[in-house]
Amino acid sequence: MPKVGQEPIRRAALVSATISEIGRAGSLDVTVGQIAKTAGMSTALAHYYFDSKSALFLAAMRHVLGGFGASVRRNLKPAITPRDRLCAIIDASLGPDQFEEHVVSAWLVFYVEAQRSQGATRLLRIYTRRLHSNLLHELNQLTNAPTANRVARGVAAMIDGIYLRIALHDEQLDFRGSDSLVRDYLDLALASTGAQIREIN
Amino acid sequence: MPKVGQEPIRRAALVSATISEIGRAGSLDVTVGQIAKTAGMSTALAHYYFDSKSALFLAAMRHVLGGFGASVRRNLKPAITPRDRLCAIIDASLGPDQFEEHVVSAWLVFYVEAQRSQGATRLLRIYTRRLHSNLLHELNQLTNAPTANRVARGVAAMIDGIYLRIALHDEQLDFRGSDSLVRDYLDLALASTGAQIREIN
Amino acid sequence: MPKVGQEPIRRAALVSATISEIGRAGSLDVTVGQIAKTAGMSTALAHYYFDSKSALFLAAMRHVLGGFGASVRRNLKPAITPRDRLCAIIDASLGPDQFEEHVVSAWLVFYVEAQRSQGATRLLRIYTRRLHSNLLHELNQLTNAPTANRVARGVAAMIDGIYLRIALHDEQLDFRGSDSLVRDYLDLALASTGAQIREIN
Amino acid sequence: MPKVGQEPIRRAALVSATISEIGRAGSLDVTVGQIAKTAGMSTALAHYYFDSKSALFLAAMRHVLGGFGASVRRNLKPAITPRDRLCAIIDASLGPDQFEEHVVSAWLVFYVEAQRSQGATRLLRIYTRRLHSNLLHELNQLTNAPTANRVARGVAAMIDGIYLRIALHDEQLDFRGSDSLVRDYLDLALASTGAQIREIN
DNA sequence: AATGAATGAGCCTTCATTCAT
């Protein structure tokens, strides 16, 4: 009796193990052997489910990015006003879900990987652009286009920069709980253009 | 009398080749062989001047960080008012010097390397903390301590975030010339606390 | 189901090849590559079965030492009187089994290796001490303790010394068949203390 | 003004450093660099005085062997009776001069080296044969030829065996001060053949 | 006489990937 329906389970285990191992190593210098072991299977089987190491990395990246997307959508659901929706996006980016140590590491590693792997670049850009267009969409309802564009870029940059600092684990410069930092910037930027942030209601 | 005085020349060539190769590869996956070849010498000679690959990487990192520090000091020289000095720091961080393709790559790679190498972590933290304390010093003259602290963190994050985006080479989301973005954030943040940014007005 | 059960075969082949190559080279300056080739496999596979070169050497040493131990036990089986048992030990040490060229080389090399490798020292001492205590046990039944101790050391030294000379392959000073030399020394030493060597006479 | 007469000094320093380093390493795995450093000069200069590493080793070997030969001659000088002369040889072999740690190591290493290097084999055989003929010459005056031959081989073997054990540094089996062991063997062997060991005088 | 500089060759080890069962 062949085991049936193992594929999704195995693949998920491998993806999860990949993220975990990347987090542990703090880099892409993770062997397929380590990943397979963590996932509880042989190296050969890992290659049976993923054609190559980089395919596995891409799947892991897709997983992290997907998790982030879902988090955004979840946060966005109850949000109604544009500002609420902007905050929802910020929270999704810097919320506790995305702060687990190995997720932070993974993001950082993906940025580096994007310098080499075509696929990684593509995936990362999809995220980048989607984030940007999400922000833009809301901002356009609150201010003029040029400002919206600038603020969107500022918010996105700040989010990523905070990530970067967190990855350094420097207790002396604690960046945890920096979501309010981004929110403040947002409010300031909008206020200065006379945007009507909080609708009267 | 022996052939002499090659050491500084060779070491410089190796450091430069390292940065260049990291930039070309977009990662630390650069062999000593490649670096040595680019630097015009044998692998053995590279090991003659640097005890190990990671020693070479640290030297390269030190070089980049040092270049940045020099750039800051240069910009700071003519700046008098606190705001001028803040802008000088921002400009040094995002000025054309630091925008050469391989320098951007190198920074990114160093962030990843810092997750593993003790030495890399130390070097990067020195930079991080110095940047922070530089910013803080000026900000403290313009606003109260808590605000200064927050703004310093915001500015630093934004700078690094912009770097990160630039490393992606996404033409659709061009981040070049984003220094004004940071400056605007700075002015907004200070204005909101009633800081006396510009002496005479 | 995988191809399986190769491990013992491969390990044995590697151990055997190691001894053979050491014999051929007359030293530990044997590359893993040579050994692997002789054993009919790739270098990588050799490392798959033995974690490191020195682990392989230790295994080879253990093999030789084990072979010697077995030879001693085999010879000891039919021996009844103490003197018979002493001769059995001597014969095992200098018998034809231990005279194969590469075994001689291996012993010599192990002595040198023992000056560096902790593991090698330990293994060699186990052999040395066991030989000594074996000899001592029998000698104690034939003479007083101080004499037993001295003779045991004398016998052991002579055995090893003969080995050393044999390793030189000097036809002019042939040491083959020197077991009687040791036996004579033994008898002389015991006779001089009035030991009752041969029960009935 | 060129330094004059440096050659013998430098060569002696290198030979001495070689023996010392071999002793320290316990094997021939000593780099020319280490030796040169210990001898207080550059690697290049070491090669200037010795064509190759193995030439240097041979010189070191010659030095040790020569030292031993001198020690024998010195001991032999005041010895008159054959037995005295035999003891003189034994003492020279196992006297304190030859027991310095690095000399013991060097001997052992030379035995191994002799398995490979033609030159080393030749040198070692010269020593071996000379020792043998020295012993034989005295023994022939005390007993018949076959016995003399056997005893000479026995004495030589025992000496070398003791060396071997000493090289192991096993405190539990202390072989220091084993010269009397050899002397006792000698006396026993001669007595058994009715040799007139001590002339009446 | 002396040395810093330089290299080619080689070794151990690792790893992604494939094969055979």
Next chain:
DNA sequence: AATGAATGAAGGCTCATTCAT
């Protein structure tokens, strides 16, 4: 579906040796 077995390719590092001054 699953895995032990197997390998080619490569990389970091060392070292004896030579060169240029």
